[in-house]
Amino acid sequence: MPKTIKNAWASHFTFEKFLEAHKRASKGKHQTRDVLLFEMNLETNLSNLMRQIEKGTYHVGKYREFIIYEPKKRIIKALPYVDRVVHQWYVEEFIKPYMMPRFIMHTYACLPGRGGHKAVQDLQKMMRIMKRNYGNYYILKCDIKSYFYQINRPILFQIMKKKISDQKLIWFTKKMIFDEDGDTGIPIGNYTSQFFANIYLNELDHFVKEILHVRFYIRYMDDFILLCKDKETARYYYHIIENFVWDKLKLKFNKKSKYYPNKLGVDFCGYITYETFRKVRKRSKRHMREKIKKWNYEFIEGTIDWEEVERSWNSWLGHIRHANSYFLMKKYRDKLIFLDFIEKKLS
Numbered sequence: 602m603p604k605t606i607k608n609a610w611a612s613h614f615t616f617e618k619f620l621e622a623h624k625r626a627s628k629g630k631h632q633t634r635d636v637l638l639f640e641m642n643l644e645t646n647l648s649n650l651m652r653q654i655e656k657g658t659y660h661v662g663k664y665r666e667f668i669i670y671e672p673k674k675r676i677i678k679a680l681p682y683v684d685r686v687v688h689q690w691y692v693e694e695f696i697k698p699y700m701m702p703r704f705i706m707h708t709y710a711c712l713p714g715r716g717g718h719k720a721v722q723d724l725q726k727m728m729r730i731m732k733r734n735y736g737n738y739y740i741l742k743c744d745i746k747s748y749f750y751q752i753n754r755p756i757l758f759q760i761m762k763k764k765i766s767d768q769k770l771i772w773f774t775k776k777m778i779f780d781e782d783g784d785t786g787i788p789i790g791n792y793t794s795q796f797f798a799n800i801y802l803n804e805l806d807h808f809v810k811e812i813l814h815v816r817f818y819i820r821y822m823d824d825f826i827l828l829c830k831d832k833e834t835a836r837y838y839y840h841i842i843e844n845f846v847w848d849k850l851k852l853k854f855n856k857k858s859k860y861y862p863n864k865l866g867v868d869f870c871g872y873i874t875y876e877t878f879r880k881v882r883k884r885s886k887r888h889m890r891e892k893i894k895k896w897n898y899e900f901i902e903g904t905i906d907w908e909e910v911e912r913s914w915n916s917w918l919g920h921i922r923h924a925n926s927y928f929l930m931k932k933y934r935d936k937l938i939f940l941d942f943i944e945k946k947l948s
Contacts, residue, residue: 606767609699614654616651622686625689627640627682635682639686654687661776661780666678667679675789677789685792703803705806709819712799718923720869724826728875731817731828735831737864739860740860740865741826742859744823744825744858745853745855748798748823752797752852753850754784754786755784756851758775758778878924890933900939
């Protein structure tokens, strides 16, 4: 992997690459109004888009905002379809092949072959080694306060610029990062944002591994964990990392960040993980109880949506199967008053 991205623009700036980006962006959305309109004059629209980029007249469109409340309240921003095509092209042609190989082994968000389940599996392996080597040990678990909203765009651009020597790519990367007014925050909902967010904390990853030489460190987006031999070591790392993320990245720890004995386990990526077993998060169990209560009521009223029940139930079963959950699954199955009607579907 070269130190900087050189002469990459021309080979990736082709009609075929933009057509591939459109196919990815439109996957599962072919019947939506935006995609249908774009495809009515597909070649012309793609050619016009490329011409705007080449001439430097391309501007990111206006965001549409909406709010979600699970797992917590967040403002989601959605771009017009043409901009989503641009994001697909930019990420797939430049971010994935050139930036992702620079990530450490134990970061897991947005990476093929990793993800939350892999993160939990690897964390448990690390915990077992610590238990074998030290008996009792300490866990330092941190996350960043309002992470996406606090990312400093000038700092993000400087991080990207250090890795790029292709001038056209530098120019376009700046356009992708500064797509709105202000220096703080990147939009939740953009395809680029999840990758920019991962690149931003990649600076922390390399600091922890290469400067602090921490053996057992793991990160999933803005949640990260260090396994430490004792309380004093955990306290030291807490303060030095807290200073690093503020001094270098202008980020602050969430108030939930703390260090504690290993016997309490680790709440991470949807599970409470211990050395020899895993539990399902209380929040996940509460949400399923609420759904079951709603489904039972809808069954009695004759308004139940069987496809939604099957999809949601099987998704939850797939999640809890990565924990020690046999009795939990049986307990919740018994709460379904209509189980006999769809036993084959839900089994």
